[in-house]
Amino acid sequence: MNLRSRTAILFALLLTAPPVMADIGLSPFAGYRISSSVDVETAGASTRDQIDFRDSVSHGLVLNFDLEEPGKQGELYFGRQSTSARLDDGLFAPGMDAIDLTIYQLQFGGLYFPGGQNHGGFVSGVLGMTRLEPEDSRFETDHRLALSIGGGYQFFLTEALRLRLDLRGVYTALNSASSVFCSGGCELRFASSGYLQVEAGAGLVVRF
Template identity: 85%
Template sequence: MNRQTFTAILFALLLPVAPVAADLGLSPFAGYRMSSSVDVKTAGASNRDQIDFRDSVSHGLVVNFDLDEPGKQGEVYFGRQSTSARLDDGLFAPGIGSIDLTIYQLQFGGLYFPGGQSHGGFVSGVLGVTRLEPDDSRFETDHRAALSIGAGYQFLLAEQLRLRLDLRGVYTTLNSSGSVFCSGGCEIRFVSSGYLQVEAGAGLVVRF
């Protein structure tokens, strides 16, 4: 699954939704992500190490559509982060202790305004997939299930325009039997069951 496939899936899922939605909101956003470390085993499964993801800027698009019950919306979240992964004490390959990569998330779920409006405070929850894509083609791309839970506030600027502030936690599950960023004879494997990223973001919501 490449970048073009992600975009095609996003638009394919939105096309059947738009005609039945009372209102549709598009929110391009920019944010900043902070990540926890990931425990791994290195060659021979005898040495433990940690992968650290560099904290960096993120950006993407959130799409919301009104549901029948006031204050409830469906949500599609697409996020992108350019970062790097570094081993604390080891090497991914001879002479390579750090890998530049792009992290994508494509997730689906809902958003709820406790006040029953389409602005003000809200909570959100979405579920989908995380794509870990190294910039170096010698290393493999990885896909993992992910869950995001967040909260925020939408300030009413005009009838069809809001300022959206978000704070969300993105948890990506990992399979301890799977290798990580490996190609050929690489023997680095996950030990952690998952890792957490915290994202603070802001964007403008344009409603149609």
């Protein structure tokens, strides 16, 4: 068999072989977040206060793709929450004790089904960034490192459809003594190493 014949056979086999591709799951979700308080202080550390984030609904998108080992998946998580930040005693600006803001998370990690399936109980962990974006343009947008750990259950509906329930903790790291939502001459500084949000969510997983 000459080289041309071998090349033709190999090319034909490549065309007829099924593509090797991991299954992908796409899950839009809606949820609700509750948040811890954040300790802050004035630049001179003469007074201390707390920022309280309002508990509110959240929504987003989770993308999963199967890994080689059964029961393991890569996970990309995007979440969004419209909320407000309120100071217990102080002011962000004259006459302003609260600001509206949107909190975004973009994180990447993995998901694991202990049973080795692609449905049932699972645990997940992702790492990425939190974006704190005030609606008032006078205040600065802030980006911080964030970590999410959680678990849940995926109910098998069909081969292409799952119902996913999640409970996750989202921890956003803060640098002590860094500025807080500055507007001109910022006096407030973080006095906390971070804050925790707990999110309960539900969504449909479409696999393809």
